[in-house]
Amino acid sequence: MNIKDNYYDVVIAGQGAAAFAAGLYAARYQIKSLIIGETFGGETATGGLIENYPGYPEIDGFDLMLKFKEQVEKYDVPIIDDKVDSVKKQENLFQVKTFGGEMFSAGTVILAVGRNRRTLNLKNEEEWVGRGVSYCSTCDAPMHKNNVVAIVGGGNAAVEGALLLSRYASTVYLIYRKEEFTRPEPISLQQLNQSKNIKQVMSTNVTQLNGVDGLDSISIDKEYNGVSEIDVDGIFIEIGADPRVEIPNQLKLELNEKNEVIVDSEMRTNVEGIFAAGDLCNSSGDLKQTITAASQGAIAATSTYHYIMNSKLD
Numbered sequence: 001m002n003i004k005d006n007y008y009d010v011v012i013a014g015q016g017a018a019a020f021a022a023g024l025y026a027a028r029y030q031i032k033s034l035i036i037g038e039t040f041g042g043e044t045a046t047g048g049l050i051e052n053y054p055g056y057p058e059i060d061g062f063d064l065m066l067k068f069k070e071q072v073e074k075y076d077v078p079i080i081d082d083k084v085d086s087v088k089k090q091e092n093l094f095q096v097k098t099f100g101g102e103m104f105s106a107g108t109v110i111l112a113v114g115r116n117r118r119t120l121n122l123k124n125e126e127e128w129v130g131r132g133v134s135y136c137s138t139c140d141a142p143m144h145k146n147n148v149v150a151i152v153g154g155g156n157a158a159v160e161g162a163l164l165l166s167r168y169a170s171t172v173y174l175i176y177r178k179e180e181f182t183r184p185e186p187i188s189l190q191q192l193n194q195s196k197n198i199k200q201v202m203s204t205n206v207t208q209l210n211g212v213d214g215l216d217s218i219s220i221d222k223e224y225n226g227v228s229e230i231d232v233d234g235i236f237i238e239i240g241a242d243p244r245v246e247i248p249n250q251l252k253l254e255l256n257e258k259n260e261v262i263v264d265s266e267m268r269t270n271v272e273g274i275f276a277a278g279d280l281c282n283s284s285g286d287l288k289q290t291i292t293a294a295s296q297g298a299i300a301a302t303s304t305y306h307y308i309m310n311s312k313l314d
């Protein structure tokens with residue numbers, strides 16, 4: 001294949017909030033853009049009801065992502081349902097290959113491939129997302145006013161999540177498999193220890209999610225106050241997420257200690273011409289949300305536009 005066959009100014013990998021926002025901005029800058037993404041809508045599309053995306057007091061995540069996609073399609077940006085297999089630098093361009101075997105060349109690439117959530121691997125866990133099971137306390141805590149909830153994990157996200165939940169729920173069981181918390185920030189631990197409605201359930205694992213059409217109770221592997229089953233209205237699984245680093249590793253992108261791609265304020269990585277946006281990167285710290293992903297996509301597209309305009313591609 002000639003290096004300039006199938007050329008795009010920017011190839012955007014992903015089909016979530018970051019990728020669609022990048023596609024929208026790139027199209028409006030009139031640079032030739034292509035989106036290649038594995039699953040429509042990313043995490044937002046499967047996240048259930050969204051109540052914190054400005055402009056929509058309540059919207060199903062799938063519908064919100066449909067609106068993102070339709071807005072991009074208005075500008076005739078091609079969207080390919082496929083997974084990017086590899087990105088290789090060749091001269092001053094990038095060769096992008098999909099799992100389906102298609103090849104494209106690109107002046108720039110925006111990686112917006114998100115993260116894999118860690119799960120407890122329990123029966124019904126996946127099926128009951130939105131029916132008692134959640135992976136995001138920032139997103140779903142307000143839905144649990146005066147409820148009894150459990151949260152699983154021992155890192156900063158779990159402790160911060162428990163503190164947030166305690167502002168809504170009547171009782172929060174914070175369940176951790178180890179004997180003590182070592183990773184959260186001292187200030188969070190101090191607040192945790194002062195909380196009146198967070199029960200710390202240590203050296204304990206959740207073994208079962210019980211219910212009929214949704215979650216009613218959880219089973220644990222060590223008795224707590226004489227019981228091994230606790231009635232709950234919801235469980236939050238905050239045991240981390242793994243950024244999808246296959247392509248970043250191919251390109252030798254710099255990662256931080258959480259394996260997030262390190263970007264600067266313009267979403268530039270350490271490899272010239274490669275940008276990253278959304279949950280894959282370190283840009284918004286621990287606040288990984290649809291709004292932050294979308295805004296980073298917009299910034300990344302703006303940076304690719306400037307990069308393309310400034311580079312001497314022939």
Ligand SMILES: Cc1cc2nc3c(=O)[nH]c(=O)nc-3n(C[C@H](O)[C@H](O)[C@H](O)COP(=O)(O)OP(=O)(O)OC[C@H]3O[C@@H](n4cnc5c(N)ncnc54)[C@H](O)[C@@H]3O)c2cc1C
Nearest residue numbers: 015016017018038039042043047084114139278279289290
């Ligand atoms: C259960 C749940 C509920 C949530 N609720 C809310 C909420 O209420 N409000 C809120 O603001 N946020 C919420 N979030 C967080 C929000 O969904 C994420 O922050 C957001 O989706 C991140 O967008 P992203 O585009 O960076 O990544 P993602 O949405 O994860 O999208 C990544 C995309 O990349 C694709 N992909 C993966 N690998 C490849 C590859 N090799 N090539 C091409 N494509 C690839 C994926 O298929 C996907 O399309 C929730 C998250 C979860 C899990």
